[in-house]
Every structure is written in C-alpha cells, then in structure tokens.
Amino acid sequence: MGEKLLMKGNEAIGEAAIKAGCRFFFGYPITPQNELPEYMSRRMPQVDGVMVQAESEVAAINMVYGAAGAGARVMTSSSSPGISLKQEGISYIAGAELPCVIVNIVRGGPGLGGIQPAQSDYFQSVKGGGHGDYRLIVLAPANLQEMVDLVQEGFDLADLYRNPVMILGDGMLGQMMEPVEFKERPAMDLPAKDWATSGLRNHPGRRNVTNSLFLQPDKLEEHNRRMEEKYAKIQSELVRYESTDVEDADIVVVAYGSTARIVRSAMDTAKKEGLKVGLIRPITLWPFPSAPIADAAKHAKAFLSVEMSTGQMVEDVRLAVNGAKPVHFYGRVGGMIPTPEAVLAKIKEILGGNA
Amino acid sequence: MAKLFERPKALADVVTHYCPGCTHGVIHRLVAEAIDELGILDRTVGIAPVGCSVLAYDYFNCDMQEAAHGRAPAVATGVKRVHPECIVFSYQGDGDLASIGTAEIVHAAARGENITVVFVNNGIYGMTGGQMAPTTLQGHKTTTSPYGRDLKLQGHPIRVSEMLATLDGPAYIERVSVHNVPNINKAKRAIKKAFEYQVQGKGFSMVEVLSTCPTNWGMTPIEGLKRVEEEMMPFYPLGVYKDTGAEGEAK
Numbered sequence: 001m002g003e004k005l006l007m008k009g010n011e012a013i014g015e016a017a018i019k020a021g022c023r024f025f026f027g028y029p030i031t032p033q034n035e036l037p038e039y040m041s042r043r044m045p046q047v048d049g050v051m052v053q054a055e056s057e058v059a060a061i062n063m064v065y066g067a068a069g070a071g072a073r074v075m076t077s078s079s080s081p082g083i084s085l086k087q088e089g090i091s092y093i094a095g096a097e098l099p100c101v102i103v104n105i106v107r108g109g110p111g112l113g114g115i116q117p118a119q120s121d122y123f124q125s126v127k128g129g130g131h132g133d134y135r136l137i138v139l140a141p142a143n144l145q146e147m148v149d150l151v152q153e154g155f156d157l158a159d160l161y162r163n164p165v166m167i168l169g170d171g172m173l174g175q176m177m178e179p180v181e182f183k184e185r186p187a188m189d190l191p192a193k194d195w196a197t198s199g200l201r202n203h204p205g206r207r208n209v210t211n212s213l214f215l216q217p218d219k220l221e222e223h224n225r226r227m228e229e230k231y232a233k234i235q236s237e238l239v240r241y242e243s244t245d246v247e248d249a250d251i252v253v254v255a256y257g258s259t260a261r262i263v264r265s266a267m268d269t270a271k272k273e274g275l276k277v278g279l280i281r282p283i284t285l286w287p288f289p290s291a292p293i294a295d296a297a298k299h300a301k302a303f304l305s306v307e308m309s310t311g312q313m314v315e316d317v318r319l320a321v322n323g324a325k326p327v328h329f330y331g332r333v334g335g336m337i338p339t340p341e342a343v344l345a346k347i348k349e350i351l352g353g354n355a
Numbered sequence: 356m357a358k359l360f361e362r363p364k365a366l367a368d369v370v371t372h373y374c375p376g377c378t379h380g381v382i383h384r385l386v387a388e389a390i391d392e393l394g395i396l397d398r399t400v401g402i403a404p405v406g407c408s409v410l411a412y413d414y415f416n417c418d419m420q421e422a423a424h425g426r427a428p429a430v431a432t433g434v435k436r437v438h439p440e441c442i443v444f445s446y447q448g449d450g451d452l453a454s455i456g457t458a459e460i461v462h463a464a465a466r467g468e469n470i471t472v473v474f475v476n477n478g479i480y481g482m483t484g485g486q487m488a489p490t491t492l493q494g495h496k497t498t499t500s501p502y503g504r505d506l507k508l509q510g511h512p513i514r515v516s517e518m519l520a521t522l523d524g525p526a527y528i529e530r531v532s533v534h535n536v537p538n539i540n541k542a543k544r545a546i547k548k549a550f551e552y553q554v555q556g557k558g559f560s561m562v563e564v565l566s567t568c569p570t571n572w573g574m575t576p577i578e579g580l581k582r583v584e585e586e587m588m589p590f591y592p593l594g595v596y597k598d599t600g601a602e603g604e605a606k
Contacts, residue, residue, distance in 0.1 A: 024437060050436045054429065055462035062426035062459070066433020069420045070400070070441075074433070092423050197418035197434060199441045201397035209412050211421040 004179040009169065010035035010077075012144050012180050013103055014043060016151035017075045019182045022101070023049035024074040026063040028056060030082045031115045032171040033105035037077065057082040061089030061102075068098035069210035071196025073155050077103035079171075080121050081112060083129070090164060091130030095212025097227070099158035101151065102136075103167045105174035108335045116335020117171035119257060122312035125168050126286040133224055135231045137165045137238065138285040140256040144178035146283075152185050159190045161234055168285060170308065171335070172258045234287055241289035242281040245271075249278030251347055252296045254317050255306040256282045263306050265340035270347060277347055285313070293320035302350050303327040306343055308336075326350075363387035365396050367416045376569040376576025378533045379407060379475065383414055385539070386446065386473055389547040390417070393554060399442045400434050402427040404456075406448035407481040415446075425456020428463035431470045442553055444471040449490040450480045453515050460519070464559050467524035471549045472561040474515060477568040478587065485571030489513045492590055497571070512590065516563045520596035526558035528597040532565040534583040538593075557600060565591055 014036050025044060027037030037053065044051040054060035060076050067074040078086060083104045093100060108118040125138045137157055141147035147169060154165040197208045214220035246252055255263045260281040270277045280296065282289050302325055305314035314329045321327050330346040332338045362368060365387035373379045390396050396417055403411040405424035412419035422430040427445035435443040452460050452474050479497055480486040487497040487504060490512050494503040516530045527549055531542035542564055549560035565587050567579035574582065
C-alpha cells in the first residue's frame with residue numbers, strides 16, 4: 001500500500017478487482033479490453049481464483065449470473081459489441097438482484113464499428129440496454145487512479161445495493177498507462193449474502209432461489225415497485241460528480257471520462273483568455289447528477305455537453321436544465337478524439353453568440 | 356408400519372403445473388430419488404431452464420437458480436466454480452438445450468465441467484404451445500411445421516447425445532426413455548450414475564431422457580408413450596454414448 005505502480009488501464013482494472021476480493025472472472029476476447037482477461041488469466045491462479053474464457057459474451061455473463069447467485073464477488077469485461085451480447089444476462093442479473101461488476105471499455109459503433117475509443121454506449125448503459133425496468137449503477141472514471149478506486153468501490157456498491165455495477169471506460173482509459181496506487185478501502189458494513197445458492201447445509205431450513213420470473217402480474221408489479229424504491233434510494237445516496245469553477249461560470253461544460261480531461265485543457269486556455277468556463281464532470285452516470293446541473297442553470301448563461309458520441313448524455317443535461325438555459329453539444333465519433341482547440345472554439349462560438 | 360412408497364425428500368410437496376400424461380413428473384421424481392439416495396440434498400444446487408420445466412425451482416427441494424433460455428450450463432458453470440463441493444445440475448428441455456443453448460451445452464461438455472445435465476427431449480416446444488423443436492422428427496406436425504417437418508425446408512433433427520459424445524470433455528452420456536416401467540428403472544440408474552460421476556469428480560455427465568407431450572402432440576397419454584417407443588426410439592436410439600468410467604472394461 002502506498003506504492004505507486006505504472007500500469008496499463010485494463011490491467012489496473014484487473015488488479016483492483018483482485019484487491020477488492022474478486023476471485024471469479026468470466027471473459028471473452030474483444031479489442032480494446034483484451035489485456036484485462038489476459039491479466040486475469042495470469043493473476044487468478046496466483047490468488048486461488050478462477051478465470052474462465054467463456055465460449056461467448058452471452059455465456060460469460062450467464063456464468064457471472066451463476067457465480068453472483070452463488071454468493072461470490074465476480075466480474076466480467078467486454079467492449080461495446082460484446083456488451084450488446086451481454087444485455088440479456090445483465091437484465092436477468094438486475095431482475096434477480098445479483099451483485100457483480102461489469103466493465104465496458106467502449107469502442108465506436110454501431111455494429112462492428114471500430115476499435116478506437118468512444119462514448120457511444122451511454123444510452124445503452126444508463127437507459128437500460130436490456131429489456132425491462134431496471135437500472136445499472138454506472139461509474140465513469142476519468143483517469144486510472146479513479147478507475148481502480150471505482151472498481152474497488154464498485155464491488156462494495158454492488159453488494160450494498162444488490163445491483164449490478166458497470167464501469168464505463170473507453171479505449172483510451174483501457175490502453176493508456178498511468179501511475180496508480182491501490183488504496184486500502186475501509187471495510188463497509190455490507191449485508192450478509194444470506195440469499196446465496198450455496199447448498200442447504202450453509203443455510204439450514206431455508207431454500208435459496210435466484211430468479212427473475214414472476215408469472216402473476218401483481219407479484220411482478222410488487223417486485224418492480226420494490227426495485228423502483230431501491231433505485232430511488234440509490235439516486236438519493238449515490239450521486240457523485242466533480243465540479244470545477246461552476247459558481248461564477250458563464251458557460252458550464254458537462255463531460256465525463258477521458259473527454260472531461262480534454263475539456264480541462266480547453267478550460268485552462270479559456271481562463272487565460274478571461275473566459276468564465278465551468279465543468280461538471282459526472283462520476284456516476286446513473287444516478288445522474290441532475291441537481292447540480294439544475295443549480296448551475298440559475299446563473300450560467302449556457303451549457304455545453306462534450307462527448308465522443310453524436311449526442312447522448314446531452315439529453316440528460318437537457319432534462320436537468322429543463323429549458324432554463326440553452327444546452328449545446330459538441331462531439332467527435334468513430335474513434336476520433338475531440339481536441340482542446342475544437343472544444344475552446346465551440347465555447348467561444350456559444351459565448352460569442354451571447355449564448 | 357413400513358412405508359413402501361413416499362415422496363423423495365428432494366421433491367417439494369407441491370402441485371406441479373405439468374399436463375396430464377406428461378413425463379416431466381416422472382423425470383423430476385427420478386432426479387429427486389437419485390439426490391436422496393446419494394445423500395447430497397444439502398449440497399445440491401439445481402439450475403432451472405426456460406420452457407415447460409421453468410418452474411422446476413419450485414419443485415426441487417434444494418437451492419435453485421432460474422437461468423435464461425438455453426444458458427443453464429453457463430449458469431451451472433458459474434455456481435460450480437464458486438462451490439466445487441456443491442453438486443450442480445441443470446434440467447433442460449430440447450428447445451432450451453438443443454436450439455438456443457447449443458453453444459452453452461457444447462462448451463460446458465467440452466470443458467468437462469463437473470456438472471450433471473438432465474436433458475428432456477420430447478421433440479417439441481411445449482410451454483409456448485407446440486412449435487417445432489430442433490429435435491422434432493421428420494414429418495411431425497407442429498404449429499410451425501403444420502404440414503409436417505420437411506427436411507428440405509426445416510433441416511434435420513439433432514441427435515444431441517451422439518453429437519456431444521464426439522467430444523473429449525464428457526465423462527458420461529446416456530440416452531434413456533421413461534415410456535414404460537423397465538425403462539423408467541433404467542433411466543433412474545442412468546440419472547443416479549450421472550450424479551455419482553459428479554460426486555466422484557469425474558466430470559461432465561448428461562442423461563438425455565425421451566419424453567412425451569400428449570397435449571401438443573394431440574394424443575392421449577398412452578398414445579404418447581407409444582409414439583416414444585415406435586417413432587422416437589428408432590431415430591434416437593437408447594444407450595450409453597460415452598462412459599469414461601467404463602473405459603478399459605469390456606464393452
């Protein structure tokens with residue numbers, strides 16, 4: 001502890017999971033996340049853990065379902081097309097309220113798309129990529145230190161709320177190298193997994209069943225309502241974001257993940273030129289930090305959502321601003337990365353037009 | 356007074372939803388008897404499929420997980436890897452295992468995953484109302500093969516036991532039937548053996564059980580049993596297709 005290690009993003013995620021007590025990993029190769037299942041293949045045998053290379057992303061997520069239902073800390077990872085394949089299993093995991101961590105190192109789409117970084121899976125992650133009323137807790141790190149911290153915390157959050165947690169990275173975060181420190185997390189007071197299917201001898205007198213089937217409509221509604229209450233609780237307890245220079249900003253940029261770092265570079269130049277630019281960086285994409293954005297709308301003249309997509313998170317920014325101020329968008333797609341200069345030009349264009 | 360017949364402890368005392376004449380009840384009982392006789396009820400975890408036996412998680416008296424359609428072998432893999440000391444079985448129909456779940460069953464078998472699969476083959480989708488299954492025989496009428504299965508249009512039925520037996524992973528694969536008492540007794544021995552192999556850590560075991568669907572076949576229960584014997588068994592021959600435990604013995 002306290003030691004800084006220079007690590008590649010995908011490998012750092014793997015080590016963070018092991019530090020968090022994850023001993024089961026089910027993966028499948030897809031670029032740009034391959035270093036993660038490779039790392040787990042090396043590391044899991046060293047810690048008496050299990051890494052299974054599944055026959056598909058579909059099988060991998062269903063192995064996660066089985067292992068999570070059996071009470072283990074378990075993780076899987078993939079990239080966009082593979083995450084699409086996992087959506088069936090993710091819906092079942094959410095429906096059966098099983099804790100697990102799912103990593104998406106996003107690449108450009110749709111379809112086979114490309115293998116370069118993108119943020120075009122925002123809708124899929126936060127609006128429910130699978131069927132039915134459910135929510136994932138979606139954590140969006142902007143650097144590798146934050147990524148390892150969120151992976152470690154993600155396992156606790158999954159266990160705390162009995163809900164799948166998604167780490168939404170991108171090809172840049174997966175492939176870059178940065179120094180990271182694996183910090184000792186204070187032990188959280190987590191509920192016992194007394195629902196786990198571990199055999200009757202581990203819980204005599206009570207049969208445990210993991211299931212998402214409720215054939216009677218009143219029972220399914222009851223289940224949906226109870227989950228709705230859980231989601232409301234998560235929304236009230238978990239919203240996390242970083243706010244920079246928002247108080248006296250004329251324009252507030254909203255950006256997450258690696259894009260937020262590019263926005264920061266643009267802000268540094270803007271500041272030198274006397275422009276008042278603030279940044280709200282959502283760390284939890286769900287629950288979304290709507291309240292601070294709504295607060296900022298009281299004084300800011302305009303908002304700008306910057307994403308590596310054609311405009312996805314901007315919809316949630318608009319919902320939060322609720323028509324109070326104009327909300328603009330700037331994005332690059334297909335693996336093309338926004339430049340600080342282009343972001344600054346967009347900011348100037350908006351301010352120059354008097355919002 | 357000595358009890359001659361009673362409900363196995365592994366079978367819950369509930370009314371099942373199975374149709375009259377359906378052999379799922381018999382197969383459930385055989386699985387439950389095997390679990391009882393091996394004394395493994397308190398460490399058994401079952402995986403229920405999607406299909407007619409979707410509610411099996413209410414019928415077996417052990418811990419259960421309900422899996423998505425076809426994914427039971429993957430779910431079983433997850434459970435078994437976490438609790439190697441548990442006895443993990445999946446109970447799957449032919450639509451579940453032989454159609455949507457072919458990748459999962461093939462690779463669980465290829466990995467030699469130490470689980471037991473009870474594969475119930477009645478050649479039809481029962482739960483959804485009698486559609487054609489990958490195991491529906493040539494000429495058999497279903498709601499999606501209303502003129503009878505035409506091999507040119509709908510392809511050939513799959514012999515799962517034979518196919519999986521070509522893999523090196525499985526330890527034991529046998530096809531049995533439950534259309535009469537002698538065969539029910541044989542089926543019982545096969546299912547128990549499959550569980551025993553798992554207890555002994557021998558690896559993947561599967562018993563394919565030829566079964567009936569009088570409701571969707573449009574037959575009486577007795578006609579259904581006759582169809583198993585006269586039409587299914589010639590295409591799906593009973594017998595042991597893989598048995599690593601018997602290797603070295605006279606075959």
